[in-house]
Each structure stands twice: as structure tokens, then as C-alpha cells.
Amino acid sequence: MELSHPLIESLLAAAAFLAPWEFSPTLVLLCAGALVFHWRGLRHVGTAERASPGRRVAFITGLLLIYFVMQTRFDYLSQHMFFIHRLQHLALHHLGPFLIALSQPLAVLATGMPARMRSGLVQRFWRLPATRFGYRLLQNAVVAPVLFVGLIWFWLTSRIHFYAMLSEPLYWVMNWSMLLDGLLFWILMLDPRTRREGALLGFGIRILLVLAAIVPQIVIGARIALADRDLYDVYDVCGRVWEIEPLVDEHLGGLITWIPAAMMHAVAAVILIARWARSDRNETAIASGASSPYAGGA
Amino acid sequence: MLQFFRLIGAVIFAGGVLSACSGEHAWRTHDISRLVPDLEFKLSDDRGRTVGAQDYRGKVALMFFAYTHCADVCPMTLAQLAQTLREIDSGRDDARVLVVTVDPRRDTTAVMHSYVQGFGPQFVGLRGNAGALDALTRRYRVTYSLGKPDADGNYEVTHSNAVFVFDREGHARLLFSSSDTPAAIAEDLRRLISETDKDG
Numbered sequence: 001m002e003l004s005h006p007l008i009e010s011l012l013a014a015a016a017f018l019a020p021w022e023f024s025p026t027l028v029l030l031c032a033g034a035l036v037f038h039w040r041g042l043r044h045v046g047t048a049e050r051a052s053p054g055r056r057v058a059f060i061t062g063l064l065l066i067y068f069v070m071q072t073r074f075d076y077l078s079q080h081m082f083f084i085h086r087l088q089h090l091a092l093h094h095l096g097p098f099l100i101a102l103s104q105p106l107a108v109l110a111t112g113m114p115a116r117m118r119s120g121l122v123q124r125f126w127r128l129p130a131t132r133f134g135y136r137l138l139q140n141a142v143v144a145p146v147l148f149v150g151l152i153w154f155w156l157t158s159r160i161h162f163y164a165m166l167s168e169p170l171y172w173v174m175n176w177s178m179l180l181d182g183l184l185f186w187i188l189m190l191d192p193r194t195r196r197e198g199a200l201l202g203f204g205i206r207i208l209l210v211l212a213a214i215v216p217q218i219v220i221g222a223r224i225a226l227a228d229r230d231l232y233d234v235y236d237v238c239g240r241v242w243e244i245e246p247l248v249d250e251h252l253g254g255l256i257t258w259i260p261a262a263m264m265h266a267v268a269a270v271i272l273i274a275r276w277a278r279s280d281r282n283e284t285a286i287a288s289g290a291s292s293p294y295a296g297g298a
Numbered sequence: 299m300l301q302f303f304r305l306i307g308a309v310i311f312a313g314g315v316l317s318a319c320s321g322e323h324a325w326r327t328h329d330i331s332r333l334v335p336d337l338e339f340k341l342s343d344d345r346g347r348t349v350g351a352q353d354y355r356g357k358v359a360l361m362f363f364a365y366t367h368c369a370d371v372c373p374m375t376l377a378q379l380a381q382t383l384r385e386i387d388s389g390r391d392d393a394r395v396l397v398v399t400v401d402p403r404r405d406t407t408a409v410m411h412s413y414v415q416g417f418g419p420q421f422v423g424l425r426g427n428a429g430a431l432d433a434l435t436r437r438y439r440v441t442y443s444l445g446k447p448d449a450d451g452n453y454e455v456t457h458s459n460a461v462f463v464f465d466r467e468g469h470a471r472l473l474f475s476s477s478d479t480p481a482a483i484a485e486d487l488r489r490l491i492s493e494t495d496k497d498g
Contacts, residue, residue, distance in 0.1 A: 165439070166333055237440075237476075238439055239457045241441060243454075
């Protein structure tokens with residue numbers, strides 16, 4: 001078969017697209033480690049507690065999505081087109097962490113970890129007073145949503161955005177901060193447990209927060225989507241990948257910041273309302289002595 | 299680990315940027331010190347010699363990506379730089395404008411030579427193969443893309459409009475964009491040339 005076959009050419013093009021633009025060993029190791037631990041964890045836990053296929057799919061999709069937007073040519077496009085950059089942050093701050101949080105992977109991941117790593121590293125780290133203090137500090141009803149919205153606002157400040165796109169270290173700080181904050185926020189919000197079962201916040205307050213966080217995001221997104229001047233000239237300064245009017249690029253980016261983000265918060269609220277209702281039913285059932293899914297083994 | 303330390307450094311720097319906004323010594327154009335890597339490249343100049351950053355040490359270097367078929371942005375930017383340099387650097391020979399072509403196919407050494415000659419003695423045309431050019435644009439996080447050729451085979455190139463300014467030691471210092479006024483550019487350039495004059 002000759003090398004110029006169209007199929008081979010498109011395969012080569014796909015391979016080139018999937019190769020990392022700016023290689024991050026940290027991210028590759030984290031993603032690979034999470035996949036391996038998740039797979040091992042699922043094999044170890046009993047069939048009764050095993051995650052439903054939906055949860056498994058959510059975990060792997062979220063992880064692959066984060067990997068895709070950070071470690072392929074998609075990252076190159078994100079650096080040079082504003083609306084692709086907004087898609088990247090939608091994946092890093094909303095969709096990816098949302099799916100991962102939805103899959104409740106922490107117990108499975110801990111099970112799948114080598115025992116020495118679990119007890120020697122993760123548990124020791126987790127038991128450090130500083131870790132617990134920091135976690136409590138970030139994961140509460142005031143700081144978590146302010147940080148979540150504040151980071152979006154911060155990195156979209158024209159001047160900050162300019163330097164973040166120009167400097168490689170600053171660019172990585174931006175993307176990692178979005179990813180880590182996304183994970184923290186959605187793990188806090190989508191916790192399946194009630195307050196009594198150990199969740200940091202009750203369902204009611206979480207529904208309120210998730211809905212309240214829509215408003216500032218609409219303001220930020222709409223200001224960009226309806227702007228009549230180029231707020232982010234760094235894409236002109238550094239060059240765009242496709243010829244597109246700067247304002248069109250900006251308006252698309254604004255719409256992405258505005259609509260899908262707000263929709264995800266609405267979806268989160270619906271999920272939380274359903275979980276709240278289910279936990280209420282369970283508690284009533286337990287209280288009235290009727291058989292419940294959790295009463296069987298007792 | 300190295301990456302981690304670089305992140306910490308960047309966070310500290312971000313704080314610096316914010317506090318510098320209110321500083322009295324703020325530059326009027328974009329200050330890119332410590333954010334953008336030092337000048338480094340390996341290309342051939344418009345006389346066909348292989349050159350690198352070390353050949354321009356001791357001069358304030360202004361790097362600009364352009365192509366000779368460019369109708370508006372490139373000639374305007376270069377003419378404006380030529381005008382500014384005539385005002386502040388005449389006879390001193392303290393600055394070099396490195397014009398890197400993003401269209402090496404059409405911009406041969408000879409084409410580049412006659413193009414940069416038109417702007418003044420401080421202007422140098424640089425070209426390289428696709429690999430060398432891509433390494434350079436990647437280093438400075440800029441990009442370019444070739445447009446579709448029309449019936450006559452002419453095409454446009456979308457590219458960065460930034461002028462990266464390096465001091466005499468080759469450290470990145472300033473960035474001029476099309477939003478900077480000629481007055482701001484002249485003031486900052488004069489300041490940079492005289493500042494490094496004293497230091498060196």
C-alpha cells in the first residue's frame with residue numbers, strides 16, 4: 001500500500017491532532033493513574049456496591065474530556081481563538097469536573113490504589129490538620145461559589161487574560177486553577193449524601209447556591225457576547241488560527257460563557273432536587289419502619 | 299516538580315503584574331518582562347547568512363512577524379517603527395528591527411532584502427524553513443495561517459501583529475500591539491534604549 005493513501009493521510013492527521021501541543025507529564029500521569037485506579041477499584045469492590053454503568057461512563061468521559069482539551073491540538077486552538085478557549089474552560093471548569101463528581105469516584109479510586117499509597121500518602125495527607133483546614137476553608141457555602149465565579153471573572157479580565165495567553169507558566173496556572181476549582185465545586189455540590197450522612201452542605205443550600213451562581217455567569221457572558229468593542233485583543237496580537245472577525249469570535253465566546261454554563265447549573269439543580277426527594281422518601285421509610293433499600297442487611 | 303515551581307513563580311508574578319498596574323514606573327505599552335522567553339532563534343538574514351540571537355546582543359531588538367505581500371498591517375507597522383526610530387535612534391544604531399517572514403515560500407532572501415531596505419538601515423529580514431519558523435512562533439505563542447489562494451494564486455496570511463521588544467541582553471521586555479499609540483511606543487522605546495545604555 002502506498003503512503004499517500006487518503007485513509008493513511010487522515011489517520012496521520014488525526015494522530016498529529018491527538019499529540020500533545022504542550023506536553024504536561026503531571027496531567028498525563030494524573031489521568032493515566034486515575035484510569036488505572038478506577039479500573040482496579042471497580043474490580044475490587046463487591047458487585048453490590050459497584051458503580052452503575054452510567055457512573056462509570058460519566059467518570060471516563062469527564063476524564064477524557066479534560067485530557068482532550070489540555071493535551072491535544074485542541075489546546076493550540078484554545079490559545080489562538082477566543083471561543084475555543086471558552087469551550088476549553090467550559091470543559092475544564094464545568095463539564096469535565098461535573099461528570100467526574102457525578103460518578104462519585106473517590107471511594108472507587110481509593111480502593112483501586114496500591115495499599116501503601118492509600119495509607120502512606122493519601123490518608124496521611126488527608127489527615128494533616130492543614131489539609132482539613134484548607135478543605136473546610138474552601139468548601140463552604142460562601143467561599144466555594146465566590147471562588148467558582150470569581151475565577152471565571154478573574155481570568156476574563158482583559159489585562160489578566162492578555163498576559164495569561166502570552167506567558168506559558170501563567171497559562172498553565174489559569175487552566176489548572178479552573179480544573180481544580182471545578183473539581184472542588186462540583187464534588188461539593190453534587191455530593192449524593194445528605195447533611196446527616198456526612199455532606200458538608202445540605203441539599204437545600206446547595207440547590208440555592210447552584211442556581212445563584214448562574215446570575216453572575218450570565219452577567220459575565222452577556223457582557224462579552226453583547227460587547228461592541230474587542231475586549232481581548234491578545235488574539236489579534238498573537239494571531240488567530242482561522243480568519244474570523246474579532247467581534248464574532250468574542251460574541252461566540254461570550255455565548256459559550258453564558259448559555260451552556262447556565263444550563264449545566266440548571267441540570268445540577270434538577271439532579272439535586274431529585275436526590276433530595278429520594279433521601280426524604282428513604283428517611284420517611286426508615287422512620288416508619290418499612291423496608292428500605294438500606295434496611296435489608298440490618 | 300519543575301513545572302510546579304514554575305507555576306508558583308507565575309503566581310507570584312501575577313501578583314506582581316497586578317501591583318505594577320498602580321506603580322509609578324509603569325510602561326505605557328505592555329510590559330512582558332519574565333513572562334516571555336529570551337530572544338532565541340536560528341534563521342537566515344536577508345543577505346543569506348545564518349544568524350541567531352547572539353548576533354544582535356548589545357542592540358535593542360524588535361521582532362515582528364510579517365510577509366511582503368501584506369497589504370496593510372505589516373507595511374503600516376514597519377513604516378511607523380521606521381518613523382519612530384528615525385526620531386529617537388538616528389545615528390546611534392542602538393536598535394534592530396527583525397522582520398521574520400511568515401511566508402518564506404514567496405519571500406525569498408532577495409525579496410526580503412529589497413523589502414527591508416525600504417524601511418531603513420536598522421531593518422533586517424529573516425526567513426527560515428517551516429520547522430524553524432514554527433519553532434519560533436511556538437516559542438512566542440503566536441501563530442499564522444495561510445489563506446486559500448485566489449484565481450491568480452495570491453493568498454493572504456493571517457498572523458500576529460505584535461512587536462516583541464528585547465533589551466540588549468536579549469531579555470523580553472515590551473510588547474507593542476496595534477492598540478498602542480505611536481507616542482506611547484516612542485516613549486517606551488526611548489526609555490528602554492537609554493535605560494539599557496546606562497546599565498550596559
